Amino acid sequence: MNAAVETPTPTPTTEHATIRTRRRLVYIGGAGLGVLALLALAGYWFTTGRYLESTDDAYIRADWVALSSRVAGYVATVEVEDDQPVQAGAVLVRLQDRDYQARRDRARAAERQAQAAIDAAQAHRELAVQRIEQQAQATLKAEAAVHSASAERRRSQLDLQRYQGLVRDEAATTQRLEQALAAANQAKAVEQGAKAAWREQQAQQRMAKAGAAQAEADLQQRQAAFESASAERRLAEQDAQDTVLRAPVAGVVGQRRVRAGQYVAPGQPLLAVVPVAQAYVVANYKETQLARMRPGQPVQVQVDSFPGHAFKGHVASFSPASGNVFALLPSDNATGNFTKIVQRFPVGILLDLPANGPQILPGMSVVTTVDTRTSEPADAR
Structure with a gap:
């Protein structure tokens, strides 16, 4: 006969022990994964996260x-x-531009008229200079005539004195003495006339110099008028171009x-x-985030309009004062009630945009993250 084989039925105690063992393994595995995640998070924070400064108070700007x-x-x-x-x-x-073209033509005509006046004044000045030279020669000639007349007068005086002695000695006639006296008087008159003519030529020379000075002043006036006309012409041309x-x-x-x-x-x-192509980012960071920020540090920019796309940039500049300083009505902390508020400073960020990337427009909201590790010493990192 075949004997029936009976399978042993597990007892409740054995089943509960198996379940507890499985749960223990699950808990241990979960705890291990949690510890690994914490270690990974701590390692990321220690190597990278603690150097990242982020803010969502940032916008795209452009100097339109x-x-x-x-x-x-x-x-x-x-x-x-x-x-x-x-x-x-x-x-x-x-x-x-019809009116402005007419004003430009009128200004050009006035400039040409002023130039013609300068040419005439220059010719008049040259004539005055030549007149001075001519008068100088005439004055020299009159001076020479004075010297000649003076010499003739002295010779005639000597002849008169000599004939007076000869008449006293009865060596010459009275008629000859009278002729010598007439010659002396005539030489004296000639000398006086020569001197008068010399003084007249000197006066003419002074008048010629005064005329030359007047001609020079007139030329300066004409040149000033030409410069004024030139300025008016340039203004008229600029207005026509504008x-x-x-x-x-x-x-x-x-x-x-x-x-x-x-x-x-x-x-x-x-x-x-x-200028859309020259767009940049202005990020308002808290003052507590600026300690390690430096120009040139890399920045990751996330634009709200393109959630799946990250842009790159770098820090360009820092505002010289907080936004509160430049506000229309800055707060006055010198009051009885004071509440300390962390201030924000605008930070300029230049974007490194790809050639065929999405079009970023001024006014878009962004989130910026600055990597400040470049400001830490190499051994500290």
Whole structure:
């Protein structure tokens, strides 16, 4: 006969022991994984995490330019549309320039007239200089005549004295003495006339010099008038050029408020040019986060508009004061009630944007994380 084989049925005590053993293994494994995770987290914090300074009080900025006209006038044409990319120097708006062209032509004519007046004044000055030279020669000639007349008068006086002695000695006739006396009187008169002519030539020479000085002063006046006319011409040309408004930087057109036929005044905002390619980040870090920050440290930038994309950059600059200092109404802590508030300082961050990456626009919110490990000594790291 075949005997029936009975399988031993496990007792409840054995089953409970097995379950407890499994649970113990699970707990031990979970605890081990937790310890490993804590060790990994501690290692990350010690090697990297404690050097990272992050803030979500950060935004994309750009130094956009509000374009306005320097001259008044009616708008002839608007060459751009909203949100249109433009290059530096591109024509944006043209004003009607008929009046400014006429003013420029009138200024140019006035400049040419002033130049002609300068040429005439220079010719007059040259004539005055030649007159001075001519008068100087005439004065020298008159002076020579005076010397000649003086010599003749002295000779005639000597002849008179000699004939007076001869008449006393009855060696000469009285008629001869009278002739010598007449010659002496005539020589004296000639000398006086020569001196008078010399003084007249000297006066003429002084008048010629005064005329030359007057001609020089007139030339200076004409030159000043020419410089004034040249300045007016340059202003008129500048006004004519300012009727064409050009983009000061490369960027995108925004806030276009100008329309054709509109009258614009100097300084009136017409449109804005935003240099999107030159966008940067301004992150407002707490003062307690700035201890190890230095220019040039790498920064990771996460833009809210692109949650799955991380951008790179580097610290460029630090604000010289906190935002509270530059506020319109800064807080006054010299009061009876004082509450210490951690201040924030704007930190400039330049982006290292890829060539074909997402387009980052000013005003977007970002989260920045600065790696300050570059400020630690190598042995400390």
